[in-house]
Amino acid sequence: MQQGRPAPPPISPGPPPTPFEVLDRTLPPTSPWAIGARLISLIEKRGRSAVIFIPYVWLVLFFLVPFFIVLKLSFSEAVLAQPPYAPLLDLVDEAGNWYLSARFNLSNYITLLTDDLYVRAYLSSLKIAATATLLTLAVALPLAYAIARAPESWRLTLLMLIILPFWTSFLIRVYAWIGILKNEGLLNALLLGLGLISEPLIILNTNVAVYIGIVYSYLPFMVLPIYASFDRMDPSLIEAAIDLGCRPSTSFWKITVPIAFPGIVAGCMLVFIPAVGEFVIPDLLGGSQTLMIGRLLWVEFFSNRDWPLASAVAIVLLLILVLPIMYFQRSQARRAEREAPQ
Amino acid sequence: MKPGFSAMTVSALTLGFAFLYIPILLLMIFSFNESRLVTVWGGFSFKWYGELFRNRLLLESIWVTLKIALTSATLALVLGTLAAITLVRFVRFRGRTLFSGMIFAPLVMPEVITGLSLLLLFVAVDWDRGFSTVVVAHTTFTTAYVAVVVQSRLLTFDEMLEEAAMDLGATPLRTFFVITLPVIAPALVSGWLLAFTLSLDDLVIASFTTGPGATTLPMRIYSQVRLGITPEINAISTILIAVVALGVITASLIQKRQFARRGGHG
Amino acid sequence: MMDAKPADVRGPQEPWRDPSAVPLIEIRDVVKTFGNFVAVDDVWLDIYPREFFALLGPSGCGKTTLLRMLAGFETPTSGSIRIDGVDMSAVPPYRRPVNMMFQSYALFPHMTVEQNISFGLKQEGMGRSEIADRVAAMLGLVELTDFARRKPHQLSGGQKQRVALARALVKRPKVLLLDEPLGALDRRLREQTQFELVNIQESLGITFIIVTHDQDEAMTVSTRIAIMDRGRTVQVGTPGEIYEYPNSLYVSQFIGEVNIFESRVVEAGKDHVTVFSPEADTTIFADRGLDAVPGQEVYAAIRPEKMSIAKTPPEDAGHNCISGTVFDIGYLGSISVYHVRLANGTKVKVTTANRHRFVERPITWDDPVWVWWPPAASVILLA
Numbered sequence: 004m005q006q007g008r009p010a011p012p013p014i015s016p017g018p019p020p021t022p023f024e025v026l027d028r029t030l031p032p033t034s035p036w037a038i039g040a041r042l043i044s045l046i047e048k049r050g051r052s053a054v055i056f057i058p059y060v061w062l063v064l065f066f067l068v069p070f071f072i073v074l075k076l077s078f079s080e081a082v083l084a085q086p087p088y089a090p091l092l093d094l095v096d097e098a099g100n101w102y103l104s105a106r107f108n109l110s111n112y113i114t115l116l117t118d119d120l121y122v123r124a125y126l127s128s129l130k131i132a133a134t135a136t137l138l139t140l141a142v143a144l145p146l147a148y149a150i151a152r153a154p155e156s157w158r159l160t161l162l163m164l165i166i167l168p169f170w171t172s173f174l175i176r177v178y179a180w181i182g183i184l185k186n187e188g189l190l191n192a193l194l195l196g197l198g199l200i201s202e203p204l205i206i207l208n209t210n211v212a213v214y215i216g217i218v219y220s221y222l223p224f225m226v227l228p229i230y231a232s233f234d235r236m237d238p239s240l241i242e243a244a245i246d247l248g249c250r251p252s253t254s255f256w257k258i259t260v261p262i263a264f265p266g267i268v269a270g271c272m273l274v275f276i277p278a279v280g281e282f283v284i285p286d287l288l289g290g291s292q293t294l295m296i297g298r299l300l301w302v303e304f305f306s307n308r309d310w311p312l313a314s315a316v317a318i319v320l321l322l323i324l325v326l327p328i329m330y331f332q333r334s335q336a337r338r339a340e341r342e343a344p345q
Numbered sequence: 346m347k348p349g350f351s352a353m354t355v356s357a358l359t360l361g362f363a364f365l366y367i368p369i370l371l372l373m374i375f376s377f378n379e380s381r382l383v384t385v386w387g388g389f390s391f392k393w394y395g396e397l398f399r400n401r402l403l404l405e406s407i408w409v410t411l412k413i414a415l416t417s418a419t420l421a422l423v424l425g426t427l428a429a430i431t432l433v434r435f436v437r438f439r440g441r442t443l444f445s446g447m448i449f450a451p452l453v454m455p456e457v458i459t460g461l462s463l464l465l466l467f468v469a470v471d472w473d474r475g476f477s478t479v480v481v482a483h484t485t486f487t488t489a490y491v492a493v494v495v496q497s498r499l500l501t502f503d504e505m506l507e508e509a510a511m512d513l514g515a516t517p518l519r520t521f522f523v524i525t526l527p528v529i530a531p532a533l534v535s536g537w538l539l540a541f542t543l544s545l546d547d548l549v550i551a552s553f554t555t556g557p558g559a560t561t562l563p564m565r566i567y568s569q570v571r572l573g574i575t576p577e578i579n580a581i582s583t584i585l586i587a588v589v590a591l592g593v594i595t596a597s598l599i600q601k602r603q604f605a606r607r608g609g610h611g
Numbered sequence: 612m613m614d615a616k617p618a619d620v621r622g623p624q625e626p627w628r629d630p631s632a633v634p635l636i637e638i639r640d641v642v643k644t645f646g647n648f649v650a651v652d653d654v655w656l657d658i659y660p661r662e663f664f665a666l667l668g669p670s671g672c673g674k675t676t677l678l679r680m681l682a683g684f685e686t687p688t689s690g691s692i693r694i695d696g697v698d699m700s701a702v703p704p705y706r707r708p709v710n711m712m713f714q715s716y717a718l719f720p721h722m723t724v725e726q727n728i729s730f731g732l733k734q735e736g737m738g739r740s741e742i743a744d745r746v747a748a749m750l751g752l753v754e755l756t757d758f759a760r761r762k763p764h765q766l767s768g769g770q771k772q773r774v775a776l777a778r779a780l781v782k783r784p785k786v787l788l789l790d791e792p793l794g795a796l797d798r799r800l801r802e803q804t805q806f807e808l809v810n811i812q813e814s815l816g817i818t819f820i821i822v823t824h825d826q827d828e829a830m831t832v833s834t835r836i837a838i839m840d841r842g843r844t845v846q847v848g849t850p851g852e853i854y855e856y857p858n859s860l861y862v863s864q865f866i867g868e869v870n871i872f873e874s875r876v877v878e879a880g881k882d883h884v885t886v887f888s889p890e891a892d893t894t895i896f897a898d899r900g901l902d903a904v905p906g907q908e909v910y911a912a913i914r915p916e917k918m919s920i921a922k923t924p925p926e927d928a929g930h931n932c933i934s935g936t937v938f939d940i941g942y943l944g945s946i947s948v949y950h951v952r953l954a955n956g957t958k959v960k961v962t963t964a965n966r967h968r969f970v971e972r973p974i975t976w977d978d979p980v981w982v983w984w985p986p987a988a989s990v991i992l993l994a
Contacts, residue, residue, distance in 0.1 A: 055438060058428035058488065062447040065485040069462030072469050086468050146361040149354035161358065163597050168365050170589045172546050174563050175582040178570050179368040182375065185574075187382075189371060222365065242684055243717035245705045247731030247782065261721045272453060280455020282549050287570060297457045304461065304553075314465070317458045324455070332449045335493075 070321075077314035080108050088310050111315035121299070121316070125323065128296040131210060131285075132278035135217035139274050140267065142218055143225035148259070150226070151233035162230065169223045177216050177287050184212050184288070208290030216284035217274070225270040232266025233259065265334060272331040276324055296320055369586060376579035393580040403565050403581065410545055410562040413476065417483035418541035424484065425491025425536060432492065433499040451489040459486055460553030467554065474556030482554040483547060487540035494539060498532030531600075538596075542589075625849075626659035627835065633696075635660045635818050636681070636786060641690035643676050643842075650676040652842035653690075658786075663812050663819045665829035668839035668865075674822045677839075678788050681820065682711045695785055705734070710779040711788040716771050716795075718763040724774050725750070725759040731782040749777040752811065769800050776808075780815065787812075789821040793828060805831045826866050830854070838862050856899075860992050863912045870918075870959050872911045874991070879903045884991045885930070886911055890957050894930040897989035910992045915962040917988035920949055922974060924981040932983035935959065937976055949974065951982055 079088045115121045150161045168176060183189045184207040191203040206212050244254040282297040296316065304313040380387025397403065428448050451459065463482045467474055510520040548563040569575050626632035634657035643651040651673040658664045666674035679685045680692060683704030692699045694708060718727050728749055732742045750756045753773035763771060772792065779787055793801045809832050812819045823829050829836050830850040837847045846853060846862045857863035860871065874888035874895060884901040887894050888911055895911045903909060925932060939950035949961045961982055974980060
């Protein structure tokens with residue numbers, strides 16, 4: 004039996020109830036309709052809080068909390084069990100005496116700091132990501148400039164062509180390079196055929212292949228923000244520079260690039276940060292000597308099943324990236340503020 | 346400086362687009378290669394497409410991937426839109442810094458970290474891994490992208506439109522559905538498509554958070570690719586690229602036509 | 612502030628009347644087309660040293676394109692431009708002895724005020740100390756010394772405008788080009804800045820060419836104005852000439868208010884014209900000659916402020932006199948505008964200066980009135 008609802012409150016003079024409020028009062032309280040109507044009337048009354056609340060809770064639950072779990076786990080010990088780690092806090096029953104045992108364990112971090120492999124992996128990840136970011140910038144800068152300077156009717160099409168590969172699978176795009184870069188692949192076949200080289204270049208399974216993979220996969224992320232800065236720029240700024248005696252080529256470095264600098268930094272961040280933790284590209288294109296931290300984490304987790312150590316690897320990676328990530332967020336927030344109508 | 350092509354910009358564009366497209370084109374061409382070898386053209390054939398359609402595991406994973414992408418993109422659309430509204434409209438509230446941090450961070454967060462942390466959450470609360478966990482994981486990381494796309498549209502939205510609607514007697518909620526949503530609809534569509542594609546595309550996060558019965562297409566492709574070049578993968582890639590290219594080109598043609606109809610002599 | 616300078620400091624007052632004067636800028640048969648659109652159509656202009664020359668016209672009349680051709684950002688489709696005797700066709704914009712002040716100011720956002728101003732001098736490879744001296748002098752001239760280290764976004768509109776001016780002037784160009792320089796300022800600031808511009812121009816002795824669509828601005832600042840319409844210059848003259856003796860219906864209507872009456876020539880002489888206007892229902896007499904034959908269709912143009920209005924007819928009510936009824940009065944403070952409807956329905960506008968406190972209205976709504984004007988006020992324009 005459903006309990007009768009309390010009588011609706013006497014209608015007081017004031018704003019008439021919205022249709023959702025009326026629904027809320029007339030439907031049985033447990034029907035999905037009633038819950039929906041109540042939710043909607045709640046949003047109407049406390050719209051602001053509801054709008055903030057829903058994504059906030061989701062992000063806290065599935066973005067923030069997991070980080071604390073990773074943090075916690077990084078101080079745990081690996082054991083052969085399911086799940087494969089010892090609890091950090093435990094209620095222990097020892098001869099009838101219950102006590103709380105806390106095993107705070109720094110051994111994972113000590114391993115990371117002392118084992119040469121991890122230190123080298125972090126350094127080499129940063130180096131590879133930085134090199135690849137600069138290479139991407141070198142490819143993206145002229146491309147973005149050329150698109151921004153193209154006739155207006157062409158620009159949308161050119162931009163679409165930049166974005167189009169991004170919509171196709173990342174994995175497939177990386178895979179495509181295997182066939183090209185292999186020792187008996189297409190690039191070597193072409194170069195040998197042209198007589199430019201006498202024996203195949205070894206590119207696949209080297210860092211060069213990783214650079215190519217990163218430049219190729221992340222190019223749109225670099226081109227788009229730089230293009231946006233070029234496009235936003237008042238064209239009379241270049242004219243003013245030329246009018247004041249600057250050659251067009253000099254004006255590119257003195258005016259265009261400095262003004263587009265925020266876009267360039269944003270592009271570099273969008274490439275550098277994910278590239279540091281990249282897994283697929285070093286795994287498929289890199290060789291055994293290509294040491295990257297994302298791949299190492301994967302191996303620790305899936306092959307060695309050392310979850311606590313993998314967590315510690317992740318935490319240290321985050322610590323390394325926290326500065327660039329915060330810088331990126333700040334610049335994003337600033338951009339949003341700048342673009343907001345006054 | 347008036348826009349136009351110069352020798353320098355044309356060569357930059359040619360080289361850039363050659364770099365972007367030649368690998369994809371080669372991949373597609375060799376899906377029709379009779380031979381298994383990459384460098385040897387054994388004649389034109391649909392052999393690998395035939396193989397593909399006999400690969401039950403691969404076909405099943407396509408279906409799983411589509412379901413995951415549809416669900417998570419839709420969830421991310423709702424969450425991301427709400428988040429964007431929060432960011433643009435509610436300038437001051439407690440925890441705003443944390444909020445905007447949580448919105449923008451997934452854009453650059455290494456996938457391995459996102460995947461690992463979500464998996465550990467699911468283990469900690471004893472959530473059976475499978476379809477639902479992948480959906481949650483994908484929703485979480487694609488929400489950020491939707492939020493950014495919708496946010497940039499909302500920033501240029503004239504709030505006076507809403508004020509006018511409310512002045513004419515519409516409640517705030519009604520105003521949202523009748524005025525705000527239709528105006529920002531294109532951004533919602535592109536946000537959804539972006540989330541959908543990212544979900545379709547994801548290997549790392551899905552590998553961490555998946556469970557039995559929820560093997561996605563990228564995971565299947567990855568496990569085959571690790572073993573070396575298989576023209577079967579070229580075949581499925583060609584189909585995927587063709588579908589995506591068709592979709593994107595159609596969408597942009599529609600957009601262009603609408604633009605031309607609306608623009609013109611404004 | 613505005614102390615009048617002796618005439619000899621400014622050089623010959625009206626060099627364009629002096630056949631021996633050498634123009635600084637010679638624009639010869641210049642045409643500029645964009646596809647099928649003719650932006651500048653066969654313009655021929657001489658601009659003399661120390662002139663403050665205005666290109667005036669509605670948007671799309673080609674005035675900005677002409678200015679951009681002087682700066683070198685556009686190349687003439689045909690014709691030639693010489694500056695100080697040098698043909699400019701092969702000179703790129705960064706080598707021309709002209710500088711431009713942009714409509715948007717185009718201040719470099721990543722540089723301070725000081726860096727913006729010194730940018731042009733650095734391009735010349737000038738020595739550090741000389742740059743510092745010149746920049747300091749320029750900052751003083753535009754009264755921005757205290758703002759030298761600010762970035763453009765920290766400045767007000769008026770300050771930005773002055774930085775743009777200083778940046779263009781610091782290179783001591785032979786010609787300064789100003790593209791709607793005051794368009795972004797509010798009215799009060801604009802009027803004040805117009806006088807400052809004139810002062811700076813006179814003290815530096817640089818030739819200024821200004822593009823504007825604001826007739827008041829052109830009248831205030833310039834020595835001569837070229838009125839442009841659809842790519843052509845329709846009249847070139849001093850502000851007074853253009854206002855008092857417009858050479859076409861277009862110019863008379865573009866500059867100031869005017870009453871236009873369709874008329875027919877009755878008699879045309881060397882020093883006078885008589886026309887009859889059925890629209891005004893009167894004979895109009897003008898004391899300037901016109902090359903026309905009797906019966907030819909012409910327009911009579913009379914400025915509202917040159918008309919008199921009263922409730923009683925003037926003593927010699929022959930020609931140049933009409934009567935009607937007041938149907939509207941606009942009180943604008945300094946002047947009043949009377950709208951008079953004639954018996955045949957034609958509407959006429961008359962303005963009077965309110966020299967005395969507005970205590971009682973001598974003329975009010977529905978009053979029958981007479982309106983008349985002296986022969987010198989009638990301008991007869993060929994149709």
